[in-house]
Amino acid sequence: MVSPISGLIAEILLQSLECMHIKPLLDTKRNILYTRYIDDILIIYDAAQINLDTITRYANSINNNLKLNPTPENNNRVNFLDLTIKRNTPHLEIDVFRKSTTTDTTINYLSNHPQEHKLAAYRFLINRMHNLPLNKNCREHERQTILQIAKNNHFPIALIHNLKHRMTLERKQPPSTSPIQPTQPTENEKWATFTFSSPQIRKVINLLKKTGIKIAFRSNNTLAHLIKTTTKTKTRHTIDRAFTN
DSSP states (O other): OOOTTHHHHHHHHHHHHIIIIIHHHHHTTSEEEEEEETTEEEEEEOTTTOOHHHHHHHHHTTOTTOOOOOOOOBTTEEEETTEEEEEETTEEEEEEOOOTTOOOOOOOTTSSSOHHHHHHHHHHHHHHHHHSOOOHHHHHHHHHHHHHHHHHTTOOHHHHHHHHHHHHHHHHSOOOOSOOOOSSOOTTOOEEEESOOOHHHHHHHHHHHTTTOEEEEOOSOSHHHHHHHHHHHHHHHHHHHHHHO
16 A cells, blocks of 8 residues: 655655756756656757757666656647647747546536536636636637537536636636635634535525535535445344344
8 A cells, every 4th residue: 555655755756856966957058947747847958959868868867766758849849737838939839738538527517516516627627718828719719628518518508608707707806905814714613514405405505605604515425425324234234133033
């Protein structure tokens, strides 16, 4: 079983190797940029002074257990995380990148989930579309992609348009001048938890929101809950048979 601190130990090792071996390489100015997120690395180098094979051999010689598997720039494009970086002289352009294995599955609109849960994925997609410096064509393409994902998951398109409109209004609101409030729950903070969503429950939630009570949702049909229920049922049947005998 993997230790819970294995990720931390791996990060410490990588940062140590970067400090000892990568930083001196950056100081030579042959490598212009080195940035990493977990195990994804983006390197920008001066092709007049160094080439990809030299960088790969050097990186693979640092530690025998670590191997760099580079994906070179292709047609003036390179993918990094969820971005496609396009070199369009004299500037760079950004677009959203989706792997070929990426699916368009989100929580289905017809599922018995709270509306907040269903729209969370679309809030993320719309927020990313707004925050990235996309050009007009890329932004429109991403907008159409989001609408198609929503359609494939049976969402009313009008609901996504309304969500985008609300998020646009939220972005235009001036930031609050009040000091940042602590994120820790206070002693007087009250929560109400609901195990399912329905029109009747939604009415209750709307009433509670006006009283300042915070709302949380949870589900009882988790694997742990189902196993626990099965165990209790078996125990009860065993006791019933014992009394019967």
